[in-house]
Each structure stands twice: as structure tokens, then as C-alpha cells.
Amino acid sequence: MSERNRPIRMLVAKPGLDGHDRGAKVMARAFRDAGMEVIYTGLFQTPEMIATSALQEDVDVIGLSILSGAHMTLFPAIMDALKTVGRDDALVIAGGTIPEEDIPAIKEMGIGEVFGPGTKLQVCVQYVLDHAPTRDDDEG
């Protein structure tokens, strides 16, 4: 079992075409305050952009914020893009306006957890702290 002796690296991204980035910024701040190193890539991210960032930044966790309603189209495309670059080992979590009934299908795609409006920041942060994967060679 390997152990992580370094801060968690996390990507916070907003996929697709909606301009509401307050949620993503609030989450980026919360993860930062929990001691994580957060790469913030902001608005209008395509699945391929997210995959490239995940690859180059070698993140442990990817947080997706989406309020456009296009999650059932974008999430599978993002998971595919991550697989293509070999980063489907990262933990992916999602937040935003996502209907309850979509959540089982989203988890089926391999997304760890979905956090809806009103979720306490500490709940999201604790989830990441508990579930961020350690990597095979983390002991180094």
C-alpha cells in the first residue's frame, strides 16, 4: 500500500457552455483551504482540454462543475477523453444543477460522487480527502 507524502493535486474545471463559474471558484477555494494544490482552468472546457490538463498536471482528482444541463452528454465524453490519455485512474467528482434521477447513471460512468446545490463545502472536501487515490509509485 503506497502512501502520499505530498499535497493532493486537483483540477477544477467547468465543462461546456455555461458562464456560471461562482460554484467552481467557491469549490476551488474550499479545496485550497483544505491544503490541496488546485489547478483552476475556468470556463468553457472541452473534454479534450480537461484530459490534457489532467495529464500534464498529473492530478489526483478532477472536480467538474456544470450548470448547463448538458451533463449526460459531457460526462461520458470527459470519461472517454480521460481514458484516451490514460488518466482514468484519477478520481472524478461532479457538482452543479444535476437532477437526482441522473445520479445513478452518472456514477455508473465512473464518477465518484455528485454534489448538488446546497451541499456543505466540508462534505465535498471530506469526500476528496477520503477518496483521493494514492498512486502505485507514491512512496517513490
Place this chain on the structure above:
Amino acid sequence: MKDDPDRKPSLAEATLAGDRRALARVLTHIENDTDLGRRALDTLFPHTGNAHIIGITGPPGGGKSTLVNEFIRTWRKQGRQVAVIAVDPSSPLTGGATLGDRIRMQEWFADDGVFVRSMASRRFGGGLAQNTLAVAHAFDAAGFDPIVIETVGTGQDEVSIAALAMTTLLIQVPGTGDGVQSLKAGSLEIGDVLVVTKGDRPEAAELARDLRNIRMIGLAAGSEVGGWEVPVVRTSAITGDGIDNLTTAIASHRQWLQTSGDGAQRVRAMIAAEISVRVQQGLLGRLSEQNHDHLEALIDRVVSRNLTAARAADELLSGM
């Protein structure tokens, strides 16, 4: 084992073979100075020494990342593989960081010849992270040239980047002070190229003139060493003005380093600085690990004003 055809290549070997995922992972290990990271550097280092390492420093929001994005456009046209190491500050309270330079360089996501890596400063100081140069070595070995190191937003006194880069760009932003600012010592003196960004703003021409005048005075007074004449370049990312002049100035400086022999001296200075940082960190690590009780006892004596900090440090060092 070495001849086993099924043996999985090490991260360093895969990095040299062009595997980007392996490179990204190696960078993490080097950043954290793990045993694996040190072993990877052992393998990678003989393949380094080819890249032009360019430092870019200046105030927060001064346009560093935007400018780097413009450079990438020029260098990609020349067919060069470009790496960017973008350093942002860590929190002094929690250790966390928001790394937000990448956001300005996203148009290259489908281009395998551009690799952007963010680093948190982890309170190292000087606008850099502790292992920034070691990360640059890995990019160098992987065939990237140039490698741009973008510092944390800096003020008047952060000069460490000049000891880590062959060519240092110093960014100044118009409209933030009068001509007296251009007179001050400090980071203004370390730029091999001075850049006035946001050049479309009305105060930009005046700032560029002030900077040029100050250099002229230095030359006339004989207090600036001749040889490389530091250019002042005004750029605008909005209009695109000045970007070509700037990339030309960077190329000229590289040429000058090679022909004047100054390049070899800089490389020696860079390596000396890198060793020195490692020694300092190693000593500090040993002090806090092995001499913890002794250190605490000495702190007690300084707190009660029975010993100066200088004498306490002497005592610790003499016991090592």
C-alpha cells in the same frame, strides 16, 4: 533483468522515449524530491543541456501568462517543442494553492508539442518553487526547447529567477507609478530584456522611455557592464504589437550568450545555485530532524534573552 524484453521501462526511460504521461509523473516525483524522482534525474540529467531556459517575472496580473501564450504561438511556428513551468503562490496558512496560469494557455490542448505544468511555490521564496530547475531538467531531457519558467507575481526585490534562467524577461506594467520607480535597484537590474506589457495603454510609451533613459545613464556612468545591450520592448497582447520584436530579442540574447562565452558562465552559476539550494535544504532538514530537542532548548534560551539567534545558530552548526 535488464535484458528481459518484457521489462516495463522506468518512468525516466519512458520519458526519454516521448511518453507524456510518464513525463507528467516524473515531474511530480521531482517536485516532491522523492527517491524515485532522484533516480529519474540520475537517468535524465545526461540528456540535458540543450534547452534555452527562459525566466519571466513581473507583478501579479502584469501579463506574464498572456505573453507566454503569445511566445508559444511563435515558437510552434518554428517547430520547437515548448514547455512552460508556471509557479503560483502557496498559502502560508494552509499550504494549499490556486494554480491559475494555465487558464491563459489553453488553446494548445490538442498540440503534443506544448506542455504546461503548474507548480505551487510551497513558500520557497523568490517567486519560485524549490525544485523548479530540476523540473526544467526533465523537460530538457524530454526534448523541449525553449523552457519558460514563469515566476509567482513579484515586486521589486525578487531576483532568484536570474540565477535559474539563461535569459530573464522582466515585465513592467504602465500606469503603476512615476519615473522614480524606474530608478530603483532590485529586480529591474536582472532583466536581460525589459518588457512593457499592456503597450496599448497611454502610459506605456512614457514607461518604456523612462526605462531606456535609466539604462543610458547607467551606460554613460560606466556602472553597467557593456556587451549585451538590454532592450526595452513594448508589447500588446490585444493588438499583437511588439511580440515579434520580443521573440527576436530573446533569440538574439541566446545568440549573444553563445558567442560571448557568457552562456557558459551562466550555466555554471545556475548549477552552483542549484547545489547551494539543495545544501541549504538538506542542512535545514537535518537540523529539524536530528537536533529537534537541542533546537527547542536553544529557542528557549533566545526567548528568555540569554542568547542571541546568531549564537544559537553557531552552536547548532558546530554540533553537526
